[in-house]
Amino acid sequence: MATNLKRIGERARQDRKCRFTSIFHHVYDLDHLRACYESMEKGKKPGIDGETKESYGADLEANLEQLSERLARMGWRPKPVRRVYIPKPGSRKRRPLGLPCFEDKLVQLAFVRVLEPIYEADFLDCSYGYRPGRSQHQAVDRVGRTIQRGKVSYVAEADIRGFFEHVDHDWLRKFLELRIGDERVLRLIWRMLKAGVMEDGLETASEEGTPQGGVLSALLSNVYLHYALDLWVERRLRKRFRGEMYHFRYADDFVVCFQYRGEAAAYLRQLTPRLAKFGLEVEPNKTTLPAFGRFAEQDARQQGGKPGTFDFLGFTFYCGQTRHGSFKVKRRTSRRKFRVKLAEYRQWLRRQRTHLKTGEMLRQTKRRYEGHLQYYAITDNGEQCQAFGTQLTWLMFRWLNRRSQRRSHTWERFYAALDWVDWPRVRIRHNLCPFRVDPV
Numbered sequence: 001m002a003t004n005l006k007r008i009g010e011r012a013r014q015d016r017k018c019r020f021t022s023i024f025h026h027v028y029d030l031d032h033l034r035a036c037y038e039s040m041e042k043g044k045k046p047g048i049d050g051e052t053k054e055s056y057g058a059d060l061e062a063n064l065e066q067l068s069e070r071l072a073r074m075g076w077r078p079k080p081v082r083r084v085y086i087p088k089p090g091s092r093k094r095r096p097l098g099l100p101c102f103e104d105k106l107v108q109l110a111f112v113r114v115l116e117p118i119y120e121a122d123f124l125d126c127s128y129g130y131r132p133g134r135s136q137h138q139a140v141d142r143v144g145r146t147i148q149r150g151k152v153s154y155v156a157e158a159d160i161r162g163f164f165e166h167v168d169h170d171w172l173r174k175f176l177e178l179r180i181g182d183e184r185v186l187r188l189i190w191r192m193l194k195a196g197v198m199e200d201g202l203e204t205a206s207e208e209g210t211p212q213g214g215v216l217s218a219l220l221s222n223v224y225l226h227y228a229l230d231l232w233v234e235r236r237l238r239k240r241f242r243g244e245m246y247h248f249r250y251a252d253d254f255v256v257c258f259q260y261r262g263e264a265a266a267y268l269r270q271l272t273p274r275l276a277k278f279g280l281e282v283e284p285n286k287t288t289l290p291a292f293g294r295f296a297e298q299d300a301r302q303q304g305g306k307p308g309t310f311d312f313l314g315f316t317f318y319c320g321q322t323r324h325g326s327f328k329v330k331r332r333t334s335r336r337k338f339r340v341k342l343a344e345y346r347q348w349l350r351r352q353r354t355h356l357k358t359g360e361m362l363r364q365t366k367r368r369y370e371g372h373l374q375y376y377a378i379t380d381n382g383e384q385c386q387a388f389g390t391q392l393t394w395l396m397f398r399w400l401n402r403r404s405q406r407r408s409h410t411w412e413r414f415y416a417a418l419d420w421v422d423w424p425r426v427r428i429r430h431n432l433c434p435f436r437v438d439p440v
Contacts (some may be wrong), residue, residue: 009117012179016122019181026114027107027185028071033064036109047101048082048198056102067103074184078104080196081211096165098197098211108216111189118179119223124230129251130218136313137378139250141432143257143312144329148434151244152257152293154264155317157310158271159286163252164212167224168279169193172210175227192216208279221251228278229254237267248312255312257293264289292319294327311336320380329434330380333388341372342391349399358400362421365396370424377429385426393418 004026011018026032037060042053056063070076081098100108116132123131128139146152172193173186180186192214196206210217233247233256243259245267258264268289272282290308291300297319300307307319314337320330345368352361369392377385397414409417 005113005117008114009121012118012121019177019179020118021181023114023180024182024184025072027110027188028068030064030068032113033068033106033110034060036106036113037064040106040109044105045084045099046082047099047104048079049101051102053102056106063103067106071107071188074187076107076188078107078192078195080198081214083197083199083211096212098213098217100211100214104192104195105214107188108192108214111185112215112219115180115185115219119219119226122179123222123226124234126234126247127222127226127230127249129249129253130222136250136375137430137432139248140313140315140331140378141430143246143248143255144317144331144432145434146246146248147257147293147317148327148329150246150257151259151295152246153291153295154258154261155290155292155308155310156256156258156264156268157286157288157290157312158254158268159283160252160275161281161283163280164217164221165209166279166281167210167221168208171228171278172220172224175223178227189216189220218251224278225249225252228275228280232274233267237270241266250313253313255310261289261291292317297327314376315378315381331378331432332381333376333384338384338388341388342395345392346395349395353399353402358417359421361396361400362417365392366421366423368392373424373426374429377426379428379430379432382426382428389424389426393423 008020008023008026012020037053037057040053044053046052067076079101081100081104084097084099120131128134128136128142147155169190173190176186176189193210194206197211210220230247230249233245238245241258241260241263243263244257245259245263246257248255248257256264256267258267268287275282288308288310290296290310292308292310296307309316309318311317311334314334315331316334317329317331320328322328345365348368352364356364369389372388373385376388393414397409397411400409400414
């Protein structure tokens, strides 16, 4: 099966206009479905039917055979996704999240594994989100190194308002038909998009959008923005502009670097009508055009000011200096992310401080801090990571002492407890120095 999918990818790379008219049999192949099941994670929240990987696997072969048979005769129909809401960082609003049923997630993964080799041949190098072998740190690193070495003076930062909720189904189908000619594949994807949403026991139809939370949604969002945004920037605008321009996108989060302010302003003026054509809207409050880069720092210094900053993937990019006084692109944890993470931890403490024993609370807080360091401990951000750890320990010490009227912990005892759980020390997990030379 892996060999067949590899051949599909090779054909897609060789012929960029090839439409694949017979690929559906790969989706319902029994060995393929079994491999998809084995790769799925345990412990995920179930959909409306309560099915989990463990319960589905109790009679795995019979379930997979029935699923394969229903897919082959086009008798499979997805169930509505269960909608839950999670806190939206930096806002009182909540982000909607769709939880498909387990079997639906299994089918989605089967589709993704067949379609991914085709679209990996098409996706541009500027795209990083939800792609194999690519990560957020790679995108952050590439932005920093590009600004460090290129002629960049301005950075356009924009945000799409509610992207996953406003994907136009008709446009998405048109985009898919450029590469997919197998009507059975398109029909089942259409069924999944129209499966509806179950919330508080009420089912509503899906007229637009793709539920954030399904594995297929990630691929479809990349397809949508590939045609709506990436190709427009890389193939059309780049030809019109005479200065250097660099485009970076991770899912619906993107920044564009420019050499000239006029071209950056022209990009922002054209961005709104371009996205509106595909049913998307730019968030005006999150659209900025700061002066940034080596030349921006020089100009700001001459005028007695400071160059601007911009945020991307949870990091604030700012103009710094090396020990020798040379320009250097630096990054730190964005203030909004810093505050949101602390607020989330404070809320967790309020819920758990009366239920968890001290040792378990220390261990769970340690895991939270390790997760934070695994993402944010990059070059030049050690001080912010240390500050976050200090805030965590202070909050934990404070709340532990509120369990009784007497101070149950002293700082000496508390630090001994931190040593007992082997409290993480700040060290750089990701070397993103913009001057480094990677081994060939």
